Amino acid sequence: MKLDAARPGQPLTVLAPSGTSEPKRPGGPSGATTRRVWRRLAELGIRPGAGLQILSRTSGGGAILAIGDDRIAVSRQVLASIEVGAEVATHG
Numbered sequence: 001m002k003l004d005a006a007r008p009g010q011p012l013t014v015l016a017p018s019g020t021s022e023p024k025r026p027g028g029p030s031g032a033t034t035r036r037v038w039r040r041l042a043e044l045g046i047r048p049g050a051g052l053q054i055l056s057r058t059s060g061g062g063a064i065l066a067i068g069d070d071r072i073a074v075s076r077q078v079l080a081s082i083e084v085g086a087e088v089a090t091h092g
Contacts, residue, residue: 004061004079008054011087016048017041037078044072051087 006012017038045067046052055064061076 001084002080003054003063003082003084004076006054006084008056008063011051011053012084013087014046014048014050014052015083015085017046017082041074041078041082045070046072046074046082052084 003012041047046065050067052065052067055066055071057063058073061079062074063076063079064071064073
């Protein structure tokens with residue numbers, strides 16, 4: 001599922017960024033811009049295998065994410081381009 005469809009508080013795992021190979025669109029982000037955005041998100045901890053959860057939604061459609069001890073705000077466009085899966089709870 002895409003991160004924009006997840007509910008707040010749900011533990012998630014980043015599966016993959018999508019949109020890195022989208023064709024260029026008039027008025028849309030270029031491939032180079034998209035790669036720069038993903039590189040920056042990876043620096044912030046949003047990379048395949050990372051655990052995160054949505055803390056709250058913003059009025060503009062974005063969200064505040066919790067990644068470990070860090071909190072970051074992302075736009076709705078970024079939320080819609082991140083593929084995530086629900087974490088499976090394990091009991092020891």
